[in-house]
Amino acid sequence: MSKNKAPPKEPTKKTDANRRDFLRRGFAVGAGMTFVGTGGEPLSIPKWSRELGPGVAAQAYGAPSVHESGVLRKWLPWLQVARESSISFAPLQHLSGSITPNGLFFERHHAGVPGIDPGDHRLALHGMVDRPLVLTMEDIRRFPSVSAVHFIECAANTVLEWKSAQANSVQFSHGMVSSCEWTGVSLKLLLDEAGLAKGAKWLLAESADAAAYGRSIPLDKALDDAIVAYAQNGEALRPEQGYPLRLVLPGWEGSTNIKWLRRLKVGDKPWNTREETARYADLLEDGKLRQFSFIQEAKSVITNPCPEAPLEAMGEHTISGLAWSGRGRISKVDVSFDGGRSWHQCNLQEAIHAKALTRFSVPWTWNGQEALLQSRAQDETGYVQPTIDQLRAVRGENSIYHNNMITTWHVKPNGEVQNVQVD
Numbered sequence: 001m002s003k004n005k006a007p008p009k010e011p012t013k014k015t016d017a018n019r020r021d022f023l024r025r026g027f028a029v030g031a032g033m034t035f036v037g038t039g040g041e042p043l044s045i046p047k048w049s050r051e052l053g054p055g056v057a058a059q060a061y062g063a064p065s066v067h068e069s070g071v072l073r074k075w076l077p078w079l080q081v082a083r084e085s086s087i088s089f090a091p092l093q094h095l096s097g098s099i100t101p102n103g104l105f106f107e108r109h110h111a112g113v114p115g116i117d118p119g120d121h122r123l124a125l126h127g128m129v130d131r132p133l134v135l136t137m138e139d140i141r142r143f144p145s146v147s148a149v150h151f152i153e154c155a156a157n158t159v160l161e162w163k164s165a166q167a168n169s170v171q172f173s174h175g176m177v178s179s180c181e182w183t184g185v186s187l188k189l190l191l192d193e194a195g196l197a198k199g200a201k202w203l204l205a206e207s208a209d210a211a212a213y214g215r216s217i218p219l220d221k222a223l224d225d226a227i228v229a230y231a232q233n234g235e236a237l238r239p240e241q242g243y244p245l246r247l248v249l250p251g252w253e254g255s256t257n258i259k260w261l262r263r264l265k266v267g268d269k270p271w272n273t274r275e276e277t278a279r280y281a282d283l284l285e286d287g288k289l290r291q292f293s294f295i296q297e298a299k300s301v302i303t304n305p306c307p308e309a310p311l312e313a314m315g316e317h318t319i320s321g322l323a324w325s326g327r328g329r330i331s332k333v334d335v336s337f338d339g340g341r342s343w344h345q346c347n348l349q350e351a352i353h354a355k356a357l358t359r360f361s362v363p364w365t366w367n368g369q370e371a372l373l374q375s376r377a378q379d380e381t382g383y384v385q386p387t388i389d390q391l392r393a394v395r396g397e398n399s400i401y402h403n404n405m406i407t408t409w410h411v412k413p414n415g416e417v418q419n420v421q422v423d
């Protein structure tokens with residue numbers, strides 16, 4: 001078992017002495033019982049039950065409760081090359097269900113967030129098409145819309161864990177994934193409108209920000225389930241997520257989901273942009289570079305408990321987490337309490353969308369002993385999430401992208417949870 005080396009640790013609320021006290025009480029209540037919240041005293045009447053609250057005008061655009069002020073995206077200062085080339089991680093340990101709130105969606109920018117005026121924004125469709133188009137946002141909204149729930153995961157999510165357990169935090173080990181309901185126009189509809197020329201096979205998608213970020217997309221994908229999205233979770237895209245327009249390629253690596261989309265050029269071969277040669281290609285054990293590994297394979301992680309959410313008391317708990325696959329629906333998630341020796345099938349929370357985050361849970365009685373918690377996802381194609389050793393056997397240790405290994409949380413007798421790797 002290799003322990004983590006550089007823990008970006010969150011401050012814990014309780015002191016160690018408090019924690020021991022809490023666990024003792026948890027044990028006294030939990031011994032031989034399966035309930036939490038005992039006692040029969042009548043409820044007190046708090047201050048807020050005795051006075052009127054502020055009216056509707058207090059919040060024209062709603063914000064979370066002041067008591068949720070710790071629920072935030074975070075970043076690692078040493079991971080930013082510059083302020084403009086930045087990554088923030090979603091707080092998976094605080095999220096419920098399977099939709100990421102817009103303000104907590106992880107971010108990856110290569111040239112900062114541009115301040116685009118939608119009135120001045122245009123989308124060009126050109127190249128090997130019958131009728132080149134230049135569309136305004138108004139034009140785009142006149143097409144029939146589609147809505148679909150999908151995750152976006154950066155191919156570099158879980159990058160720190162290739163050699164050994166590093167990030168003692170689910171936010172930093174897995175927080176480059178988020179999921180929401182996207183609304184926009186089917187890309188197939190726009191391509192039909194422009195008319196594909198004979199021999200057309202690839203599409204270049206390019207952004208309007210200063211990075212002129214571009215990726216080559218096979219036309220098969222563009223004509224399958226791609227969305228040119230202008231909204232997320234019922235409101236306009238957030239500036240960080242590509243306002244006013246982004247490409248959503250369900251299940252494909254984050255990098256192909258071009259934000260601030262301005263240009264779609266149809267061609268017959270890939271363009272070999274920086275982002276598909278020098279970046280987002282996989283260095284294999286034999287020194288060869290694997291190009292175009294578009295799909296985010298099945299992956300899962302336990303978000304409760306986790307390093308940021310230790311166990312507070314012995315007794316009954318619900319282990320819960322998130323699973324996703326770029327190939328379709330999650331069909332099964334198993335959880336192990338003993339580092340992969342035995343497995344228990346989890347409940348999957350409805351609705352289970354294809355290529356979307358799926359919430360799993362399983363009951364567990366914690367008796368205060370050490371445990372090694374793992375989750376293992378399977379998708380509808382039969383693909384099973386690999387162990388880190390299985391992954392290293394194919395990919396070596398020098399890879400950056402597409403680490404979908406089974407993650408292990410080591411539960412200690414005092415309830416603390418640590419990121420470890422088991423052989």
Ligand SMILES: Nc1nc2c(c(=O)[nH]1)N[C@H]1C(S)=C(S)[C@@H](COP(=O)(O)O)O[C@H]1N2
Nearest residue numbers: 106107108109110154207213241254255259
């Ligand atoms: N224009 C543009 N599009 C972009 C990027 C970018 O920097 N600029 N980053 C890409 C990468 S690497 C990822 S992982 C996703 C992140 O999407 P998000 O910031 O909405 O989470 O956007 C992709 N699209």
Ligand SMILES: [Mo]
Nearest residue numbers: 154155254255
């Ligand atoms: Mo990414």
